[in-house]
Amino acid sequence: MDxxxxxxxxxxxxxxxLFPQAGADLLARIVVEPPRDPAHGDLSTNAAMIVAKPLGMNxxxxxxxxxxHFKHDTDVTSVEVAGPGFINFRLATPIWHQVLRSVAEQGADYGRSTxxxxxxxxxxxxxxxxxxxxHVGHTRGAVxxxxxxxxxxxxxxxxxxxYYINDAGSQINTLANSAFLRYREALGETIEIPPGFYPGDYLIPVGQAxxxxxxxxxxxxxxxxVTPLVKERVLAAMLDLIKADLAQLNIHHDVFFSERTLHGAGGDIELTLAWLRAEGMIYEGRLDPPKGKTPEDWEDRxxxxxxxxxxxxxxxRALIKSDGSYTYFAADIAYHRNKFLRGFKHMINVLGADHSGYVKRLQAATKAVSLNAADMDVRICQLVRLLKNGEPFKMSKRSGDLVTLADVVEEVGADATRFMLMYRRNDAAMDFDFALVKEQTKDNPVFYVQYAxxxxxxxxKTAARDLPALDFSPAALAAAEIERIVTPAELDLVRVLAAWPRTVTAAAVxxxxxxxxxxxxxLAAAFHSFWAKGKDDVSLRFVNEDDPKLTLARLALVDAVRQVIVNALAxxxxxxxxxLS
Structure with missing residues (x-):
């Protein structure tokens, strides 16, 4: 129940x-949400302000x-106008009982939507x-x-x-050359890795293989x-390494798309450019120099x-370089046409902070190749500053001095890594504090939630100890006298549970x-707060040896909290x- x-x-x-002249498009803009101040009620709507001006009314x-109209609704105990036209509702207690019933009935599907x-x-x-x-820079986007x-x-x-495999650029040739050096090393040579090559020890097993x-x-x-032979094997090894790294966070992709498949005669880039030309989306012309400092590789041609x-x-955007090879954007536009032709009208790309300039061009490409039938949302994940002894690590694959995803997971675990990286908006930079995420205190968000x-x-377990004869099987909880849940503290907790379906929908949209x-x-904070009240007020304790029926009702409330926490953490x-140990 939402x-x-x-x-x-x-x-x-x-x-x-009441206002049949208001059209469906106008009514679709009405919002129902919690009021900013809970003291004003349970629900608030802007309905009056949405329709008033178009209808020429106050x-x-x-x-x-x-x-x-709502004074006659038995599920509403009070409804009043606030400010310029907001309407605040207070709901009757049976509504909150229905929420608890819904959690019990729907279980893992409570909050799931169509x-x-x-x-x-x-x-x-x-x-x-x-x-x-x-490395840790990739980890945030992965999570x-x-x-x-x-x-x-x-x-x-x-x-x-x-996962789009960038396996067609010059960096792959550098990778192959780096792996070949490790091959020579495996044969007993003393090698020196030149600047610009990849010096990391992770290539040693490739050389040995x-x-x-x-x-x-x-x-x-x-x-x-030699180069093609080495390239195939080092790419396969690196992809296996990447998959193993991601698996440590239980991240598994359905598709690994190779950029190389876009290239070559009859490939997607060639076909896409021909299609764009036929649609009049390509022309021969000159670009104005970029504003500000002109890049060294800019050409007036x-x-x-x-x-x-x-x-x-x-x-x-340019599609072909002066040497006749395709630009990165040519590959991007062909790749997104490939997605559209595979049946995707909704596309979301998650990119790092250094790709913020790609947003408009990727959205333009998607609109063009789909003839405006598809939409593209680009989500940028800002940088993570990893602190160690108060100093941030610098990360560079080429120097070999990097903090890997595996390092982070080994230090704090997959749960803490995932939760903490999600406990901040993706477009905000963040510090990842090793000390904090290992603390077992309320200041550590993941511990606080898991502890709840x-x-x-x-x-x-306490109920089983104090009331051994009490049946609190799922069937018994489903039949509990939920109507016994009436105190303000209990209902406040149910109100938080009631917000879960709306939260899921809003987050997805x-x-x-x-x-x-x-x-x-x-939710964890609300639950811990209610538990703390029971320490001071015995009437609010979850287990009441003198009132098994009330205990069962409160256990149903506890189970609802448990279920929604499980749903969210999933x-x-x-x-x-x-x-928790």
Whole structure:
């Protein structure tokens, strides 16, 4: 049961009756949400202010009409106009009992929705160059993308998790050359790694594998023959390494798309450029020099350009370099046409902070290749500052001095890594404090939430000890006298539970999975607060030996809290332990 959706529908129906001249588009803009100040009520709506001006009416006049209508609703105890025309509702206690019943009946599906209607959505995330292990800079985008994918699936979308393998650039040749040096090292040579090569120890096993497969035979072959052999094997090894790194955070992609498949005669880039040309989206022309400092590689020449500005970009984009090779953007536009042709009208790309300039061009590309039939949302994940002894680590694959995803997980665990990276908006920079995430205190958000879940199980253990004859099986909890839940403290906790379906929907619509982490922390705080009240007021304790029926009702409330915490942590990819050591 979604209280907010329920009353949104009731308010919409009332507006149709009271003001039939208001169209469906106007009514669709009505919002029902919690008031900013809980003292003002349970629900608030802007309905009167939305329709008043288009109908040539005073907002309070519209609001008063709606107030009169809801005075006859038995689920509403009071309704009043506030400010310029907001309407605040207080709901009857049976509504909150219905919420508890819904949690018990729906279990893991409480909060799940059909918002997506089964539509396909492609979420591309991580997509790091396959030149080494995942470092902490990649980890934030990996966790964000994976959590967003779980959120969208929970909200009724058919989700494909995709990784774009950047395996066609010059960095891959550098990687192959670096691996070949390690091969020579495995054969007993003393090597010196030149500047610009990848010096990391993670290439040593690749060199050893090459030795095991080829012996010393590669030393006598021409470079043109050796490089492709090495490239295939080092790419496969790096991709296995990346997959193993991501698996430590329980991240698994459905599709690994190779950029190399876009290139070559008859490849997607060639076909896409031909299609764009036929559609009049390509022309030959010159670009103005960029504003500010002109890059060294900028050329004032006639070139093949995509009409990106027709689709919302700031400038038109070059597709072919002066040497005849394709630009990175040519590959990007072909790749997104490939996605569209695979049936994706909804695309989400998760990129790092250094790609913020790509947003408009990717959105323009998606609009163009789909003839405006597809939408693209680009989510930028800002930098993570990893603190160690008060000093941030610098990370560089080429120097070999990097903090890997595996390092972070080994230090604090997968749960803490995932939760803490989601406990902040993706577009805000963050510090990842090793000391904080290892503390077992309320200041550590992941511990605080997991402790709330463990505490729910502890309460059931207490009930089993103090009331051994009490049946609190799922069937017994479902039949509990929920009507005994009436105190303000209890109902406040139920109100937080009631916000879960709305939170899921809002997070999915906005593509903001951090809202799930914020919500479950709020629920944990509300639960801990109620438990603390029971220490001072025995009438509020969950287990009452003198009143088994009240105990059973409160155990049903505890179980509802447990279930919603589990639901939220499942989306976040975080475990819900029954005990904490």
């Amino acid at each position: 209280v907010f959706a329920l009353f949104s529908a009731r308010i919409g129906n009332a507006m149709q009756v 907002p309070r006049e519209v609001a008063n009409a709606l107030v009169e 918002l997506g209607g089964g539509e396909a959505v492609n979420i591309e995330y991580v997509s790091a160059n396959p030149t080494g292990p995942m 964000f993308g994976d959590t967003l994918a779980s959120l969208m699936a929970y909200s009724g979308y058919e989700v494909t998790r995709e 090459l030795k095991a497969e080829f012996g010393d035979s590669l030393l006598g072959k021409p470079e043109a023959e 006639e070139q093949t350009l995509f009409r990106a500005t027709d689709y919302g970009d700031d400038v038109d 879940h463990a505490r729910t199980h502890s309460i059931f 906005a593509h903001e999975p951090h809202r799930i982490a914020f919500y479950v922390h709020e 989306i976040l990819g975080v475990s819900a332990p029954e005990e």
